Amino acid sequence: MNRILVVAEMALREIVRRRGVLLLLVLLPLLFYYSRRDEAYWQSVRMVTLGIGFTLSTAALFAGMGARTMDPRLRLSGYSASQLYLGRLVALWAVGCTVCVPFFLLIRLDIDHVRYEAVVLLMALTVAVSAPLGLAVSALLPRELEGMLVLLSVVCLQILLNPDKTVAHVLPFWFSREIGTYAIEHDAGTGYVTRGCLHAAITFAVLLILVGGLSSIRLRRRAHLSTA
Template identity: 25%
Template sequence: MGRADRISVGVGAAVRAFLREPIQVAVLLALPLVVIEGYGYAMTAFPEFPFMEMNAETMGRLNGAIYAAAFLSGVMGLFQVISAVQADERLQLCGYSRAELFVTRLATVLAASLIVAAVSLAVLLWRVDVALPAVAFLALAAAALVYGLLGMLVGAVLPRALEGSLVLVFLVDADDFLSSGMVEIDTRLVELFPLYHPHQVFQSAVDGSIATGDALVTGAYILCLLGVVAAVYVRVTGNGGVLRG
């Protein structure tokens, strides 16, 4: 079996394992709807300030779409690292190299990012007119991938499902809110937040333009995270990994 075949088999196994759990599929389909609609209705009572570039209800739905994509992908990344510690050493005995296993985990997170971005955008289009849906999809996928990678880092530091998921809830919620533009923050430090630039690209796509600069920064952010995640994966799955014990 060639390298591409082994990677394909690994990704397929991860997808099948996910689909075998009905609750996971239900969450994937229901969470974007609940969050996007919930954020939209909640924001109807939010006062519209001069610095807000769109009405509060629409902004709430946009934030809900980003949150759903980022959180679901982040949880997938978290579980990829937790399961890596338990399974990848055995898979190496079956002929998988560490590089192949890492690519398999990464491809699974990427696939999850694309799926949750598609589901979130589909729910959003039900209520909001999006001028550039293809660009909006890429922005959502980028936000999801950023948190998929961050979820892998959280899993390396806190390799427990419940605690790791709670940390991700807090991180995504705070990041999404502060990066969205719903509150006026008089500091450029907000531009360092993981979701700030994907938010800018996403909101611009909804309005009909492309925020090229923010898209480039988002790409650079993802590349940097990839390097960090690769180093962490080697540490986690190697002898004396931080998650052993």
């Protein structure tokens, strides 16, 4: 546990020192929010969470890519692969939750007639899914540019695709449409929340397994090495 917390602390320090990332973490969701504020304010709630999802997964991508040269050394120093990625996830979740606070307050003060508890749920699930999404992309792709393009494509598709289409269901933030609908439409039933939570839970589990599996393979103990 101590090792996970030390990795989390150091990952947090690294993220906080990336001033540009911090600025984008705040600025981009804000732009997403105001892009729909005047003509379709109810969509602002969903847009701001997509903005948080995109920036947090991008921060996770950079954290994962940056750790590539350090991880083998840490593995040889006694860390397990799971301690490394769990520590990084804890740091990213902490950053994500912190970023969500001002945006929740913004919605609370700026938009009336919204189910605020659903907004909290939506933000929490977005943060939970975004961190492993970015780490999974960083583990699958060789460079940051490719990873950024993939994450950008995911968010664009999430916005552009008809959510009723089956293909939209496999996108990682599909749940935001469901829970967002419940948050802003008062005649929407709890079925939206159930479907959204189920989708988020499955997405989270798949991403976590992917991150864990890829990290374990990359940092595995090679078969040719035996220790006494």
